[in-house]
Amino acid sequence: MLENDRWLLPEGIEELLPPEAARLESLRCRLLDMYHSWGYELVMPPLIEYLDSLLTGTGNDLDLQTFKLTDQLTGRLMGVRADMTPQVARIDAHHLKRDVPSRLCYLGTVLHTRPETLGGTRSPLQMGLELYGHAGIESDLEVLRLMIETLTIAGVENIHLDLGHVGIFRGLARQAELSEAQEAWLFDALQRKAKPEISDYLAELDISAELRGMLNSLADLNGGEEVLGEAQISLAAATSGVTTALAHLQQLAVAVREQLPQVSFHCDLAELRGYHYHTGVVFAAFVPGQGQALAVGGRYDDIGEVFGRARPATGFSTDLKTLLNVTPSPAVSVGGVFAPADANSALESKIGELRAQGERVVRALPGQQGGAAEMGCNRELVVSRGKWQLVDC
Helix, strand or coil: CCHHHCCCCCCCCCCCCCCHHHHHHHHHHHHHHHHHHCCCEECCCCCEEEHHHHCCHHHHHHHHHCEEEECCCCCCEEEECCCCHHHHHHHHHHHHCCCCCEEEEEEEECCCCCCCCCCCCCCCEEEEEEEECCCCHHHHHHHHHHHHHHHHHCCCCCCEEEEEEHHHHHHHHHHCCCCHHHHHHHHHHHHCCCHHHHHHHHHHCCCCHHHHHHHHHHHHCEECCHHHHHHHHHCCCCCHHHHHHHHHHHHHHHHHHHHCCCCEEEEECCCCCCCCCCCCEEEEEECCCCCCCCEEEEECCCHHHHHCCCCCEEEEEEEHHHHHHHCCCCCCCCCCEEECCCCCHHHHHHHHHHHHCCCCEEECCCCCCCCCCCCCCCEEEEEECCEEEEEEC
16 A cells, blocks of 8 residues: 555445534434333444354354454454344343343444445444344334334435245245255245246246245235235145244234334235344335335344244344435534633633533634634633623624
8 A cells, every 4th residue: 555545444444524423423322212212221242252153043144244353362263243133132142031021222333344235335333123032023013113213213214114024935945845955046036036937947846836836926926015915815725834924924014004104115925135044024124216225124033042042033223324324414503612722710610611501612722723613613702891701703
């Protein structure tokens, strides 16, 4: 690197400057206050952990996204977290060990070896929450409502929700006794909605025409809430696990329609985001003009089993930096009090009084360039009739 290029940051690694850093901090505080009002407790997992802990449960899909290094104290492999969900699961299962439901929220930078989108960040500021210890539709709905509320507080408009359930495809794959390779091929083709390829591939498999028809139908079962009624007919011959998953998705869709009327939603039975670790409903929030989801979530029961306790679990996460990028920046209001550099006890007392009242007071430094306006202040302290008074600039 040339000497005059030392200011450059690695690709996909960003820093926030004024006033965006203050805007992000304000959003962080408002969201944490909102989570607290719902009963969620803040946890702060470490930035780095042993690799075998980070890459368990949900972490298995994150192997290629995780920066790895060797611990000089133990010789064991460590990883810089690429997702905080496995860490929060460890905290719930190993440290808290509660029998009652646990509501936990978190915020922190994660690091990815590669950006998820072209030109995207490799250091998202991940924020989210998890609800452990309840397997019903009510906990899924609570998390989904909080995801929408998070985006609303951030200023996101025209939210569109995608709903799916991984148990439907998983149940059909088990019913058809597909091999791991066959299931993986179909999974990939369904994500691409490659219907001719799916039809040709299924025709070559040694499965019944009934199962072939149900698997073929998944690529077409997407649209409004009415799709779930169509799915009941198309998947009538499926196992109880599939019909139970479909019923669960129907319950959630009805609840979303009733409790989140401002949100449009779309049901997609081939939506398999997080398939390798999710166990139930999955959901994602989109806005027009953005190809990537702004927030994602779903159910992943028994994630804590590797840490000693298998518990039902559901949650969501988002990237605060992305939320800032897709919402309009408010006009920056200049404000504050500019105080002179005088060494004066009465001035010191007045400055302390103003700061205690929540005022922003910027003290001049001897010989500095610039005055109140240059320092972002719209008032200043001056002596009038022997007292320090505030005057507009």
